[in-house]
Amino acid sequence: MGMGSREDHVRTTLAIRLHALAERYFPERRLFLRSESDTRFIRLKPSTQIIAFLGSTTIVAWTIIATAILLMDSIGSGNFREQAKRDQLTYELRLNELSAERDARTEEALAAQQRFNKALQQVSVMQSQLLTSETRRRELETGIEVVQDTLRRTVRQRETAHAQLEEMDAAQSEQGTALAANSPLANDMVSILSNALTDTARERDQVIATAQTAIQAEEDIRLDLALMQERNDKIFRQLEDAMTVSVDPLTKMFRAAGLDTDTLLEEVRRGYNGQGGPLLPLTFSTKGGELTAETVRANRLLDQMDQLNMYRIAAETAPFANPLKSAFRYTSGFGLRWGRMHKGTDFAARYGTPIHATADGVVIHADWLSGYGRLIKIQHEFGIETRYAHLAKIRVKKGQRVSRGERIGDMGNSGRSTGTHLHYEVRVNGRAVNPMTFIKAGRDVF
Template identity: 50%
Template sequence: MPKRILNRVNATLERWLPEQRLFLKSETATRFLRLRPLTQALVLGVSGLVFLWSVIVTSLLFIDGISSGSGREQAVLSQAAFEARLDALARERDRRAAEALAAQNRFQLALDQVSRMQSQLLSSEERRRELETGIDVIQTTLRSTMTERDDAREALAKAQGGGAKTATLVARADDMASTVDLLSTALSDTAKQRDVASRAAEDAKLETEQIALEKRLLEERNDEIFTTLEGAVEVSMAPLDKMFKNAGMNPDQILSQIRKGYSGTGGPLMPISLSSKGMGDLNGDADRAGGILQKLDEMNMYRIAVDKLPFALPLYGGFRFTSPFGYRWGRLHAGIDLAGPVGMHVHAPADGTITAAEWENGYGNVIKITHQFGVSTVYGHLSKIRVKVGQKVSRGDWIGDTGNTGRSTGPHLHYEIRVGGAPINPMTFIKASKDVF
């Protein structure tokens, strides 16, 4: 840069940064260093850039530490939320089953009442018919008796002469009056019984209509309960199906294998054998209830399968992803690298059996776990191994510590997932469970 331009720049900056001199005194001489305005400006600029870079890097590290530290808590909260969701659904299922059973009991009582009222109606009708028949028989007998009596009296009157004829007429009139009184009394009693039977029939009709209305309301409530349960189960099952499919696993095959190991029936999941709609609709309700119970059973099987497949991360925070799955420098990097300080706890992401816990070239201290459904996991570069070969571990168990052993450029965990012996991207399982847990 020409000296003329430097002098002009220094003259411009001198208003804010006047020239400074730093004196250095020794025993024999005194010297000084001249700090021109441009030099001071460069020093201040470089210092400001260094300070700004330090602030940015510190902020990034602080934010990364906060987000990583909350990862374990998020995983625990997600797991607790999933279990609470299943428990709430189970309680709702039990409550709906209890309501359905109570409705079935009430309907059965209503049917019994209808049956008793029908029996009373039949009995009343039968008594009415018997009374009508009895009245007809009484009237016929009375007419026959009166005819015979009149004939006998006429014969007696003829035998006794004319004086007895008047007495016969008087007696005959008295008998007729007595007969009329008897018939009036019998007809009055019959009418009263008929009125009682009619009122009983009307009451039975009204009660039958009321019972029919209650039955329709019970049927509608029953349908509402089934619809609610079916919707809740469908909403809960969809994310689980999607999770296993996104992880490349066949849900039907997984459920089949889980069901073989957890067979047996009984308890609250026994099929419902009664219906509030009567015997005619029993099969329809039983099919719907059976479908709901089957879905709940599948959900429980999924819950078991989740613990047996590596959907969880082996580290619970305080780490960062440094190397993805794929080819690197011409060679396959068969897993992902999770960088963090030496000594971080490594946890089993699923239930399984330890098949290797040893030193292996390249991996350093390595642990291998065999899970169900042909899935296995590998944990490399560990500083310490805390399990033994043949040991069974559960999801979340502490199996080792992160380290820097083997071919490693810094402390981290090398994490692999293998299906049928072939390595796959662990992020397939991790991302598949992101929207579920």
């Protein structure tokens, strides 16, 4: 009992002190309300004033904190917008650099093509010179053989004449008396034989001189042929290197896009197989004879040129280009987005920004389509289809054939869209694939 009384006494004392402290800072106040017929008052106890003070303090503190948070958020948003502007400027500069690099690569490819055509003309001229030199060499060989036959025949005739002369000398020794009686006749025969020997010796010397001239001419022709073959080999090496530099990047581009190069080239070959077309095969032949090493190399180069032409045709009909040529902002990529599959890539730019076809093809849809809004579908080769959605204006019609880079519409905000942007899709055999795969693959080539 004593213990409980002391605790109650302590609590009572504490309550009295707290009340006195409250009375000191928040004394009891009375609020009078006077009307025409009556006067009333409201008594404000210290506890009521404390509660009101705490409530007001809490509201003021919350207001200050909220205002500070809003100011900090505003400052942070401003910094973020500035950073976004700087990032956009950097991205636009990078796009300009990539565009300039792409143009430089295009000019280099065109220059390489021109050099190849010029070198091919030189190869054709040198091939003709080689054939002419070969024909001349064969004619000289035939002439040398005729000269050698004449020389051998002349040598045989000279040996025969010498033998006859020796026989006549022997007969003259044996029949000296008879020959002396007939000396005029013997002298005539000796004179005839001497003249014949002189003519034979002169013809022999002439044949020998002619043979030496022909042999020297053959050596000169052989030297010219060797120099020409060396020049041809150098030209062939340069052409082979140029073709390697031109074909390899295109092969890597198609493989990076997931396209089978063998199937692709076969489809292009089937589509361009008419006589006189851009892929008409050219070959050097030797009129049914055995092909020379130069002919084999030239045919191999022509095959590579044929492959390069087919790659370029395929590149025009596959969507390796960017649908936007002006400044834009990449806002959403291919893949899952908010739990759903986003089957394309989003590019944001100003309202009305021109939209361009990314490859040659035929328009198969140019109208409104559900959530896509104003939509353009273009069917390309190799089972590829591209889609351009949320447009503000459509500038093509269904069934129209369009070329790579041609303007087909304007960027807008139609359909299910939260703002002005282009939704760009690429589908291969009906299956949506990442458009950036094609754009990145073609970035180093075009």
